[in-house]
Structure formats: C-alpha cells, structure tokens
Amino acid sequence: MPERLVPKSLTDRVWHYCPGCSHGIVHRLIAEVIDELEIQGTVIGVAPVGCAYNNYEYFNFDIIQAAHGRAPAVATGVKRVLPDRMVFTYQGDGDLAAIGTAEIIHAAARGENFTTVFINNAIYGMTSGQMAPTTLPNQVTMTSPNGRDTSSQGFPIRMSEMLALQDGTAFVERVSTHDVRHIIQAKRAIKKAFKVQQAGLGFSIVEVLSTCPTNWGLSPLKAQKWLEENMIPYYALGNIKGKDIKV
Amino acid sequence: MGEKVLMKGNDVIAEASIRAGCKCYFGYPITPQTEISHYLAEALPKIGGVFLQAESEIAAINMVYGASSAGIRAMTSSSSPGISLKQEGISYIAGAEIPAVVVNVVRCGPGLGGILPGQCDYFQATKGGGHGDYHNIVLAPNSVQELYELTVRCFNLADKYRMCAMLMADGSLGQMMEAVEFREIEDIEAIDKPWATNGMGTRGHSNYISSVNVNPDELEKLNQRLQAKYREVTKNEIMYEEVNCDNADIMVVSYGTTSRIIKNVIKDARKMGINVGLFRPISLWPFPYDELGKHASHVKAFLSVELSAGQMIDDVRLSVNGKKNCYFYGRTGGNIPSQKEILDEIVKILEKEDR
Numbered sequence: 001m002p003e004r005l006v007p008k009s010l011t012d013r014v015w016h017y018c019p020g021c022s023h024g025i026v027h028r029l030i031a032e033v034i035d036e037l038e039i040q041g042t043v044i045g046v047a048p049v050g051c052a053y054n055n056y057e058y059f060n061f062d063i064i065q066a067a068h069g070r071a072p073a074v075a076t077g078v079k080r081v082l083p084d085r086m087v088f089t090y091q092g093d094g095d096l097a098a099i100g101t102a103e104i105i106h107a108a109a110r111g112e113n114f115t116t117v118f119i120n121n122a123i124y125g126m127t128s129g130q131m132a133p134t135t136l137p138n139q140v141t142m143t144s145p146n147g148r149d150t151s152s153q154g155f156p157i158r159m160s161e162m163l164a165l166q167d168g169t170a171f172v173e174r175v176s177t178h179d180v181r182h183i184i185q186a187k188r189a190i191k192k193a194f195k196v197q198q199a200g201l202g203f204s205i206v207e208v209l210s211t212c213p214t215n216w217g218l219s220p221l222k223a224q225k226w227l228e229e230n231m232i233p234y235y236a237l238g239n240i241k242g243k244d245i246k247v
Numbered sequence: 248m249g250e251k252v253l254m255k256g257n258d259v260i261a262e263a264s265i266r267a268g269c270k271c272y273f274g275y276p277i278t279p280q281t282e283i284s285h286y287l288a289e290a291l292p293k294i295g296g297v298f299l300q301a302e303s304e305i306a307a308i309n310m311v312y313g314a315s316s317a318g319i320r321a322m323t324s325s326s327s328p329g330i331s332l333k334q335e336g337i338s339y340i341a342g343a344e345i346p347a348v349v350v351n352v353v354r355c356g357p358g359l360g361g362i363l364p365g366q367c368d369y370f371q372a373t374k375g376g377g378h379g380d381y382h383n384i385v386l387a388p389n390s391v392q393e394l395y396e397l398t399v400r401c402f403n404l405a406d407k408y409r410m411c412a413m414l415m416a417d418g419s420l421g422q423m424m425e426a427v428e429f430r431e432i433e434d435i436e437a438i439d440k441p442w443a444t445n446g447m448g449t450r451g452h453s454n455y456i457s458s459v460n461v462n463p464d465e466l467e468k469l470n471q472r473l474q475a476k477y478r479e480v481t482k483n484e485i486m487y488e489e490v491n492c493d494n495a496d497i498m499v500v501s502y503g504t505t506s507r508i509i510k511n512v513i514k515d516a517r518k519m520g521i522n523v524g525l526f527r528p529i530s531l532w533p534f535p536y537d538e539l540g541k542h543a544s545h546v547k548a549f550l551s552v553e554l555s556a557g558q559m560i561d562d563v564r565l566s567v568n569g570k571k572n573c574y575f576y577g578r579t580g581g582n583i584p585s586q587k588e589i590l591d592e593i594v595k596i597l598e599k600e601d602r
Binding site: 041044047053054059063065070076078080081082085102 | 270273297299301303305309311312313314315316317319321335336339343444446447448449454455456458459
C-alpha cells in the first residue's frame, strides 16, 4: 500500500477544476500549511463566489460559504467571536477586487486578524471569461473583445499594494504558481501569513497570480508562459509588507 | 427584576438583546435606530461581547452571518433603506439555515424617504424581501414592554428554527419612552448547535455552512425542507391580540403604533353606539389568517389601518377570502392618522355597508 500523498486537510475528492487551473495547486498548498501548523481542528475557512465556491468539498476542515465579495465581513464575524481560531478567506479577483472591494479594504483597515488568499487570474472564470478588475490592458475577454481599452474600461487594480497602505495590514506578499520554484515560494508566503495571524499581528494577505487556461483560450503550458510574460511585469512578485516580521 | 423603569424603545431593544444572550452586534448608523448601537457600544464590551460598527449594512449582515455560523447569538439593526441593503445576506441566511436576529425600526419611504415612522416595509418583511423562496419570522411589537419581550422571543425562535427572526418596530416605538419591566418572560436556553462551523476540534468531521447547491434534486430537497419548516413555524408561532372582537360591528386590523390609536378609537366609537373590534397581528409572518378570517361570520366589514399605502390589507383580504368587504385607511410620509380620521372612516364604511 503506497503512502497517502494527500494532506490530511484535503479530502479524497477529485477536483472539478479545469486542467491547468491554479485552484488545485493553491488548495493543496493551504492544506499542507494547515497540516504543518497543526491547526486543522481550529481553522475556519470562508469560501467565495467563483469557481472555488464549493471548496468545502476539498478542504477537510470547517468552511463557511459567503456571498460574492462578502468573505472578509463573514471572516470578521467569525474571528471576532472566536479569536482563538484560525480564520482565512479564499477569494478571486472579481470577488475581492470588484464587488467586495469595500469589505476587504475595511477588514484590512481594522486590522482584522485573519488571512486572505487572493487568487488573481485576471478574468472571471466561473461566469465564462468576462473582464475582471485585474484584467490587463489589451487583454481579450468576453466583455473586452477587442482587448481591455483603458480609455473606456479603466486600469487593472493592484490590490496588494493598495491593501499594504492600510495601517491594519501586517503582511502582504504576491506570489505565482506558474512553475515549481514559484509554487514553493507561494507556500512559504501562505505559511508566513498564517503565522502572522497566529501571532495576532493583524491582517495578512497573499496574492497568488494564477492561470485560467479555459477562459484565456490557452493550453495549460501556454497559460503558464502567458502568466509569466504578461502578468508578472504588471503585478510584481515579492513581499510588499511585513518582510522583516519574525514568526 | 420586577421593577418598572422608564426607558427609550431603542435602548430597550439593545438591553433585551443582551438579556437574550446576544454576544455580538454589527451595525451601520441610520436614523431612527442609532440608540441601539450607542447602547451596545457601551454594554457589549462590558460582558466580553463584540460591538463592531461595520462599513456598510451589507458588511454588517455578513458579519452576523459569520458570527452566527460560528454558533454565537448575533444581531444587527437598521431602518428601512439599510434593511434593503441587508436583503442579500438575509436570503443567504435563509438558504444556509443559520439563526439571525434583524431589527427594523421602520421609517417612511420609498428611496431615502424620511426619518419619521412608517409601516411601509410590510411587503419586504413578510413576503421574502430578498431573492428565493423563503420567509423570515416577523414580530411586530406595539409598546416598549413588547420591544423587550419580542426581541427576546426573536432570539429564541431564530435558534429554534435556524432562520432569521425580524423585529419590526417603527420610528415612534424606537424613539418613545415608556415604562418597561424586565421580567423573566422566557427561558433563554443555550441551544446545542452541532452544525456550527467553530473549528472541527475533536468533532471527528468537518462542518460547512452554505446556501449553494448546483444539483437540482438536492436544491429542491433544501427548498422542501425549508417549506416544511415554515409550515411548522406557522403551526406553532402565530401571535395576535383581540380587543372587543366578539360583538364588533366592524373589525379594524392594525399592528404596531397604529394599533394603539385604534384602542382609543374603540372608546370614542362606543360613545356613538358603534362597536369597533381590534384584531392586532403580532406575528406578521406567520400571519394569523384563520384567526382573523373567522370573524367574517359576525362583523359587517374589515378595515386595515396602516402607516403605508396599503400592504397588510392584502393579507386581510386573504384571511376574509371574499366573505366581507375589506377597506383600507392609511397615511404615509411619516404622518400618523388621528383617532377622528379613523372614526370618520369607520362611520363612512358602516353607512355604506348598512345601505
């Protein structure tokens, strides 16, 4: 019998995510971090609206599914009444950077002591590929068929930089999932964000640049390359706040 | 205990929530209910509870959703325009089957409307309010004493049925000072919540709270379960008051602030030889259809008096089911009808019915 390779904090369920999608990778990283920190019994996740709406099928710990964009408010409610639990939200770019902008900014400003894992794939995946607040200039989507025209459709929002400006924010890092080296860095950042929460230092967020091959119209391999060549120049990788925190 | 104190309605709602075991309050300022948050901002931290002024009504109801999912008694309060913003969250609370207490100190609309009392949110409160097939329990007090008793009841019912219970007051009740006695009226029980997402600990399995299900048969099952629950609530939780109903010539149906005026109209009418009855629904949902409808056998007509353009009148008609004429008299914009206005209306209706 081979050793079970799935983390304790994941179920055995097969992903419903498309081939080449980053959600599965990030789910696994979160589960590994939770196992390593031994917090499976005290962690409560808040699921978004978007492709990961039912991540409670995959995560083997308590999850609350929230309305679109409202995960930071829901997490605030949980963490305020159960301050000794570990709480995190899992949100996409439509959820966090469009409809839920107010909730995330104010959670950060209040220094809410939970962690956010922000999946930025520059498109609305679940609703079939519309322009997101993080869609790049000239990027073709179903609602920017000629490419995002910044003169009429505005500019992509760099949420991490904006959230880092809030005094209540303790830790911000932007990572990527396009190759193994970056995936390992992503896990390190997620772990540190959780430890920042454990230490009670305030709001922590990890923005994960992610692929959506289906709605980008690319193969999984080409999607990884597209992320590297197009997203990283706009969304600089690395720590934005809290680099020197020792946890 | 047992001693009467003079208190403002909104303060009593706040005090009642603490006595009911509410451990956290999330809200956003809006007139005419701000005293609730003033009171709780002081009182909740003293008992180790949480008071948080949210960035919006939307955030506030979702904070309630989070705290309640964690198994803790939670409340939010607002007034009409703010309650509109909460409807998304209330629909999720219904779908996810978690308890919540929402207080609406109703003002007059539509839009930003005005800050004076209204009863114009009756449709929104009793017919769903947000998207989907669901109901909230809606209790309508008509005195400061009842603000206490029904707030406590809202918490108990919300936990019992795992649904949203709404206290529907109005601006004049919220702002009114009246004597209140904080008597032990209901057992405030700690209900076991094995469904709560409070960390799996030694539970041995994970819990999740969700209102989403893309499987049509499973979602239909949820809807059937909700409807069965609503039938159960309807069977068990109807509340109403009857005054002078047995010999009434005409039955006035009224709740909240307006029902107090009717009690005086009854006295005025008696001097003129007219027997007016008052039927006061206390639970607006579930509505006492049968209890009101049975009076169709002996009264000449029904009159719904509301601070609206005519909303509860629809439920009065459903109760009476065509057996007698149903009339409506209402004022809007924050105006309150006088005893004389209502009595004149009653005289007019009876003249018409007697012709």
